[in-house]
């Protein structure tokens with residue numbers, strides 16, 4: 001099937017099929033299939049070195065893939081022109097240039113690039129006053145970039161990504177260095193962009209709590225492929241039956257992963273009664289699925305506990 005053809009419903013904003021990337025003899029991406037739709041917020045999770053930034057850079061057209069099919073806004077990123085690029089917003093891991101510019105001047109300057117690409121539906125660029133309000137930099141709009149705090153710089157990074165009012169926004173670890181308040185405000189910005197502007201957002205984060213709060217869908221990249229995928233609620237519900245039971249018996253600490261904690265505990269007391277102390281039952285969370293999948297793909301060894309989790313998660 002040709003990726004450029006609509007596949008029922010709306011055409012995905014991002015679509016990859018069997019995406020592969022090799023650095024020298026190391027194959028980092030081994031067949032990644034992903035889709036992101038208009039207005040959707042998708043979090044790409046995975047351990048350090050899993051290939052998240054590589055994937056995003058390929059989608060942005062900054063890096064050439066080794067193999068596979070990719071369409072971003074209907075175009076192969078290897079052949080994207082200026083008009084295509086103008087529809088993308090990019091927030092990289094760090095923005096360290098332009099230290100001597102003032103916030104407002106920088107956004108105004110960068111915004112001019114987008115003006116020729118305005119449409120009735122998407123007036124470009126984003127008005128600078130609205131933008132500094134949106135990212136919470138109104139009070140610092142006339143400050144020199146070099147004097148911003150780390151968190152304020154990150155807000156500026158986000159503003160730079162948004163100045164062209166993108167159809168699709170890439171956020172690589174957007175909230176690193178944010179205090180809890182800034183993080184909360186940033187989450188509001190993401191929700192407003194997806195709901196009011198219909199912006200599709202693909203973000204990477206190492207914060208599972210953030211992924212759960214922000215995204216419509218979570219993709220876990222491990223072992224060079226999408227190891228699990230679902231809405232945060234789907235992933236959480238699927239593991240809700242799995243729990244960890246810890247207790248002490250005869251002075252020895254024991255831990256068991258079980259699917260029916262109530263039955264297990266009933267049986268435990270029936271057999272050992274008063275010999276059981278320090279009982280704790282903990283429900284599995286998204287973090288448990290994540291860690292089990294990552295451990296599995298990193299070690300290449302299947303454990304029984306992993307099997308249980310994976311069946312529930314996929």
Ligand SMILES: Nc1ncnc2c1ncn2[C@@H]1O[C@H](COP(=O)(O)OP(=O)(O)OP(=O)(O)O)[C@@H](O)[C@H]1O
Pocket residue numbers: 023028046047048049050051052053054055
């Ligand atoms: N230009 C490059 N040349 C060679 N190897 C590279 C290059 N860029 C990345 N890699 C390797 O590819 C792998 C994936 O890197 P990538 O930065 O995409 O991972 P990531 O998932 O974004 O990691 P992190 O969570 O640490 O940001 C790593 O092992 C990295 O060392």
